[in-house]
Amino acid sequence: MSFQKKYIPFIIGVAVAAGVFIGGKLNFTDTSDRLFTSNSKKDKLNRLIDYIDYEYVDEVNTDSIVDVTVNGILDNLDPHSTYIPKSELQRVTENMKGDFIGIGVSFYTYKDTVTVIRPTEGGPSEKAGIKGGDRIIMADGDSIFGREWSNEAIIEKLKGEKNTKVHLKVLRKGEDELLDFTVKRTDIPIKSVDAAYMLTNKLGYIKINRFAESTYKEFKKALDKLQNQGATQLALDLRDNPGGFLGVAEQIIDEFLEDDKLILFTKNKSGKIEKSYATRRGDFEEGEVYILINENSASASEIVAGALQDNDKGTIVGRRSYGKGLVQREMALGDGSAVRLTVSRYYTPTGRSIQRPYHNGNSDDYYNDYYKRLSSGELSEQENIKVADSLKFTTPNGKVVYGGGGIIPDIFVPLDTSIQNETLNYIRRRGYISNFVFEELDRDRSVYENVTKDDFIKNFEVSDDIVIKFQDYLNLKERTKITFVAYHDAMKQLIKADLADQLYGGNASEQIINEKDEMILEVIKLSEDENF
Template structure:
């Protein structure tokens, strides 16, 4: 065994060679046949690979070596060139496409069965009669019970080809016998617009969680609906939005910018520049626009914010954005896996690159930039934001903006310590609010029957008893002895919002969470001040 170990460096060296060889097989659909050609270097690598395969003394797991190799090569390029293994590619593709084929339920593997949180409204399960609180016991004769239920195995039984049927056996509280429910699989949207509603009589609100293929259509539907309700102003919430398709961000920015305004431009390694301009189709060119950002708003989110800021349109509110100015293209590797390779940089209309530096290497320090910002105080005070005079740019109306590390907001709003709390964030990440609320609902869902979403949002109050029960629940699950006296208000708000999500939809969750949100409050104040300014201007 010791003799085998000393050959590990040799194997890793060979693995790198394999990675270079794989690079020669990348499938650029829009490239010429001459992009990757056979040459002596690749022939040499082929011979080495064959030599290892046929002659090496031990069995070598080529697949695992290739995976390690590809990651190793990409780690030496930039922070955003990534490898997507075969096992993850379908999930990633569905997420970016914006839908998948299934039966349309939100569920927990709860205790020893699949517990339905709620069926997707209008989806296959909803139409078939599945209800929140149902337990799915069997699918096509296969048991879906037991303490070792895994999400991937559950999904493999519930997903299938569009139009096919799955026969479910369902246990429903109050029913003596299992219910036989036949569900026809269909396309289930993975929504990227979390919420769209009116903040005031004329100020609409839309929150986008990522930029997928379906995002522009979702956004446009939401915008049209809000305009029909009287929205002449819009708060576009891109906080915690990591980005996605550049083209979708360009479409959304086009809705706000006048014809022929530059939205963004890109440059590849050869210096070729491609400009993207606004077209005639914008439906919100006259309206006031507020873009909400934070330190987790990245990539396509920054394209929209940069396009508006550099064209002196709207107001950017919040904190400095992430700082990702690189564009990736996805390429299949031929075995079911893929790589997303950085192929160009994007620039805002004034010529800014907002990409953070990775000169010190593509390492954990780059991805832990949040903690650096927290330590240097910039999440609480705009004066702590570091800028470089060499990256100073000026908009057409004379506003000074900076490149080199994210979009700096026009109006800074510090982190809210009452909500951005480590304990609260940990409880959310662990799913404690969701599981607790599900158990609360499971005791007696009937008490919420007939309660409209509007009435729940405006009138329902979370009692102190519920908070105490949640406290006991967390301490039991975590083996701790914490109290929530200091966090009482945010705990109540999160419990109420989670109840609303499980009873109604994500829109209800966001509407409740946005009450007392200090960034939303800043937008409301700016909107009122702008109205007063316009009235005075008219009077003068």
């Protein structure tokens, strides 16, 4: 039997089966050429996009229409289901991954020129010999200065494939000619542990700014270092931490809780419950822990605080947290964009949901909650925190805790208005302090060449003349009068902290900021109070 005759019945069978399948999908009254769309809701959106593409009188970028449509849909769900456009997905992914491929410099575009603030410690640029204050003039033969070069374009030029090399020409003060450097691109960490050091001879301090893929490793390294230095108590600072990966938060909690203690449980649309328990792993189960939170501590930060509070482990210090008890999963949309969709709610070990209400989806009221708390006096007086008796829960040791909108601390510390106020916050957001400090450093960096980090932190003082000079600088930049006479000492501290950051890195900066931090001082007091 020939090949053709042998397989004719099989081919006919496949064709008939395919025809039955397609016929079941066809609607012969439908003029749309989207033959395989069986969901009328999807078909409605598909038709509209096609009509605009092919029939609308003007040329329209339908990609932007799709983005608006997706955002419009998500706005009607909950405040934390979000759309990530293709243009932003890589940056968001790198931020949560905890590293990117690059040359390892933080820079400031000063007078249209890429100027290095400081190279990453241990990174490829530092190893190649690049220093703070260097101007990067060319990369691989291309000039990268001038107004046409945005920060994004510069970053794109300096980033690249891992282990590839970029040839840089650098202008350095005091050198007559441009310097040549060849830098090999490699993994550059985006640190999530801002600082780790000893507050007292027994109290360690770790500050985490988000829960990324690399956070647990950073945290564990910092914890080990502090324990080696004698830490039997730990202040874990989660203030202004917006959250991140649930699993990473669970790993950190596991360091503090004994085996088989419930960390949290989640519940999805169908009512399926998944529970997470502590394991035998844990190097700080015997230690005393203080968790610092504020009104901007959200999501994974609240999971940490809630798990420890509900297990009667440690002390929560600060102000009521943000109130986000929803879990998102990132899902690709097939065109390089993605959506983070809320897929479940999480509950603390006592059964609390700490998600605050969101009656109108993605409403302004939800995001303006901070100002409501401020005006109600909640940020200055614990008595002004509103709780509902219907959301009262009890921990194993009999402590009363509440659900319904954030974690309420065990020890309340009011907002410090001497450093947290609109004037200083505006100045910091605009980057004026760091820009001013950079220009001051750039005049003569040699002044600090032989000053150690510890000596700077303990002994360096910002003069009144520097504060006045900054006031003049600020008024020149703003072209309006901004005064901070009432915050003179706070401004000295902020200038010193920024100097430390540019000279020695974030750990030094945090130490300076924390010297007068009311919440840190309260934790130190608690750690020394044997009757607490």
